[in-house]
Amino acid sequence: MPDAWRGRAGEVVSYALSFGSYYVFVRLALAYRWDLHPGVLGALARATVGTAKCNEDGSEGKSKGVHPPAPETFRAKGATLIFCIVGIQASYLCWGLMQERIMTRPYGVEEERFKSSKFLKFVNCLVALGVAAAVTAYNNSPPDSTPPFRYSFCSTSNILSSVCQYEALKYVSFPTQVLAKSCKMVPVMLMGYAVSHRSYPILDWAVALGVTAGVVAFKLNEESDKPERGGTDGVGLEKELLGYALIVGYMAFDSFTSNWQESLFKKYPSITPVQMMRQVNLFSATFTAIGLLLTSEAFTMPAFLARHPDCTLHIVLMSICSAIGQLFIFYTIKNFGALVFATINTVRTLFSVVLSFLVFGHAINVGEALGVASVFTALGIQVAVKWRRAMRPKPRVSVK
Numbered sequence: 001m002p003d004a005w006r007g008r009a010g011e012v013v014s015y016a017l018s019f020g021s022y023y024v025f026v027r028l029a030l031a032y033r034w035d036l037h038p039g040v041l042g043a044l045a046r047a048t049v050g051t052a053k054c055n056e057d058g059s060e061g062k063s064k065g066v067h068p069p070a071p072e073t074f075r076a077k078g079a080t081l082i083f084c085i086v087g088i089q090a091s092y093l094c095w096g097l098m099q100e101r102i103m104t105r106p107y108g109v110e111e112e113r114f115k116s117s118k119f120l121k122f123v124n125c126l127v128a129l130g131v132a133a134a135v136t137a138y139n140n141s142p143p144d145s146t147p148p149f150r151y152s153f154c155s156t157s158n159i160l161s162s163v164c165q166y167e168a169l170k171y172v173s174f175p176t177q178v179l180a181k182s183c184k185m186v187p188v189m190l191m192g193y194a195v196s197h198r199s200y201p202i203l204d205w206a207v208a209l210g211v212t213a214g215v216v217a218f219k220l221n222e223e224s225d226k227p228e229r230g231g232t233d234g235v236g237l238e239k240e241l242l243g244y245a246l247i248v249g250y251m252a253f254d255s256f257t258s259n260w261q262e263s264l265f266k267k268y269p270s271i272t273p274v275q276m277m278r279q280v281n282l283f284s285a286t287f288t289a290i291g292l293l294l295t296s297e298a299f300t301m302p303a304f305l306a307r308h309p310d311c312t313l314h315i316v317l318m319s320i321c322s323a324i325g326q327l328f329i330f331y332t333i334k335n336f337g338a339l340v341f342a343t344i345n346t347v348r349t350l351f352s353v354v355l356s357f358l359v360f361g362h363a364i365n366v367g368e369a370l371g372v373a374s375v376f377t378a379l380g381i382q383v384a385v386k387w388r389r390a391m392r393p394k395p396r397v398s399v400k
Contacts, residue, residue, distance in 0.1 A: 171243030
């Protein structure tokens with residue numbers, strides 16, 4: 001087994017132990033009704049699994065007697081949209097820069113590299129959990145009646161997608177990673193067909209093929225720009241293949257996360273987006289903390305940060321940007337819809353690639369430029385067509 005692949009075996013074991021121990025507990029708690037037990041065992045089961053009284057149809061926790069807010073004026077709604085656009089662009093462009101700096105550049109005169117994607121995910125989750133808990137308390141949100149363990153599934157996939165994303169930067173360049181992530185519409189569509197038998201129009205498949213072709217063109221013309229370079233061509237190829245395997249893993253886990261969260265919102269309509277953010281990050285922080293203890297990274301990473309205080313600053317900035325960005329995303333989707341967010345996100349992805357080229361000095365040739373142009377032309381056509389469809393007047397239904 002190559003060294004690059006062998007190094008991931010410990011990661012897999014730590015995640016299997018942290019996730020597996022919890023799911024064994026869930027199965028036993030549900031089978032033997034531990035939520036009815038007094039004492040510590042019962043309290044733990046009620047807090048992490050739920051009770052028999054958890055409302056499966058999601059009708060509990062709905063606010064009653066709350067009148068909808070008055071509609072905003074066009075000017076106020078426009079100002080709110082601009083605020084959301086600026087918030088998403090600023091927070092996630094900064095997040096992307098910090099991610100690339102932390103995972104691809106050395107620290108200190110000894111050029112020591114940050115290696116723990118698990119620790120990075122833990123800090124991100126901890127900050128996001130604090131922000132979501134504060135917003136939930138400030139808004140005085142109704143109690144969440146969803147069985148807690150339901151959140152653990154998308155939390156697990158969210159952890160794995162983030163870790164795959166961070167680890168991939170050790171083996172492929174940031175522009176390659178960002179452009180390859182644009183191909184995730186293919187696994188999303190395939191999973192939607194497999195899970196929900198959902199059909200997609202020809203435009204979506206054409207856009208997916210256009211994006212994929214652009215990514216392939218970019219990569220075929222990319223000069224050597226990997227964060228880790230092998231001593232021989234064979235070793236370099238193995239590491240690059242590992243980078244692509246991690247990107248595929250990211251796309252698969254991320255597709256599952258969004259599909260599972262969508263199903264939770266439908267099954268339990270009383271869930272608010274911030275409650276979802278709080279619960280998912282609570283499980284993610286707990287799982288990653290267990291993994292850090294199992295691999296001793298809980299002790300080695302604080303020592304690394306003590307040697308390199310600038311890395312601490314980068315991680316804190318990245319975590320704050322991630323938490324704030326999540327709030328902007330939830331608010332945008334709730335108030336303006338997924339189409340508006342998709343448009344904002346497409347522009348953000350383009351800006352992040354351009355910013356990476358400018359800040360970190362990635363070389364770009366004509367073939368790479370054409371690949372990037374192909375990706376964003378396909379995405380732009382998709383957004384434009386969907387906007388045109390959305391702006392069409394709806395046929396009036398006459399009532400006799």
